[in-house]
Amino acid sequence: MKKIYLDHAATTPVDKKVVEAMLPYFYKHYGNASSLHSFGRKAHEALEESRKKVASLLNVKEKEIIFTAGGTESDNIAIKGIAYKNREKRYTKGPHIITSSIEHPAVLETCKHLEMQGYKIKYLPVDKHGIINIDELEKTISKNTFLITIMYANNEIGTIQPIKEIGQIARENNIIFHTDAVQAIGKTPIDPNKINVDLLSISSHKMYGPKGVGALYIREGLSIQPIIHGGGHERGIRSSTENIPGIVGLGKACELAKKRMEKDTKHIKKMRDKLIKNILEIEESYLNGHPQKRLINNAHFRFTGIEGESLLLSLDDKGIAASTGSACSSKKLQPSHVLIAIGLTPIEAHGSLRLSLGRENTQEEISYVTDVLPEIINRLRKISPLWKKQE
């Protein structure tokens, strides 16, 4: 059976060119980038070359990029790093940090951790499309607010936030602005200078690079307190011997993303739009997230009367890999916080399906998916007590 991968928001395949770039750094140029000998120098060169490539994708300075072990770590370093720097503000009236209620757990759980240490956090609600209200953000800001952290685009429903406007407000109020751009990077041009972003998290494995590596953009002149201490790597912000093969992979992935962005966007968006159009023809099917302001590769649906895990396993039986916000497929057994935040009932949230596309998908694959999905939904609805239209 052919297999169709539509879960690129979870992770992407590593591009062959990325693998090829990485390989010599395992067995040939394996030196420690801090060593002075030729092996070390070779690794150091690769490190700085990769930094250049990441910086180039974001149109920022090389020294504004530090490498991390992934998106989650980048978020932790950014948020805790700024919070610890503003430790004394904890004793003032908040909110000290403003975020949104639909952030990735890497941000939400970090904020909850800080709350336990006395920081006051405001979790902004979102509208039915998943967009924060700019007026409410402005009203929420206090003179003690030192950080706004709001994601560029949502990992589940793909909604893109008004990042430029948020950046403008942050700048006017002299507040540091961090954005988790893990899902957006490589899919849309991002220039932190144009959108007034001070800190920006990226992850390699969501953009055809290897897992276990990421980067954090830190605006020049911005000082943050390290949360990982040691040998002083990455300007002392993230100690630990650099993962050179991984970093080379991330660098290569950024280079490819920059080169291919226009072509990939066209190809992926065309497939995605067809997918949405065809799937919405299914009775009582709905699109979650914003109809326009969404990631080019994200299609997120809900279907009345069926549950996501059953849907996922049925798709898997047909060779199709997808994702759901249903509690049944999560470790916590709670429906997705994002779907609840956009106003869905738990039952509606359980009936959700995320299809996230990638550059290697084809039109034929999309046609296959839209061919088999209606039968699956039909079958599950026949079993369901919540689907009233029984023959």
Added chain:
Amino acid sequence: MTGMYSEKVMEHFRKPKNMGKIEDADAVGTVGNPVCGDLMTIYIKIKDNKIHDIKFQTFGCAAAIATSSMITELAKGKTLDEALKITRDDVANELNGLPSIKMHCSNLAADALHKAIKNYLQKKEREK
């Protein structure tokens, strides 16, 4: 994901037995919690104090559908007393086990069957 379920669970999920509604059921039992995402209804038809026919409708994960299917197989033809003795564990064992996280939320079929039988017995009591 499939890896966490036994082959038997997947079998019953893919081809559930006795699925659907009994229009003239003698009793119905519904259990579940919409927050967890599992809702199930068992329909029974009683003849000579035995479960003559049984069907189910389930909204939920593969485990919820498989346990519903299994309970209909286990209960069919049994006397009401026998059917009341079928436990959640019996259902899970017949399916060669369930992931531990699913034991509580999705293993509701025995409860639904017991509820249907109790509803039937109460109805009989009132009719006397």
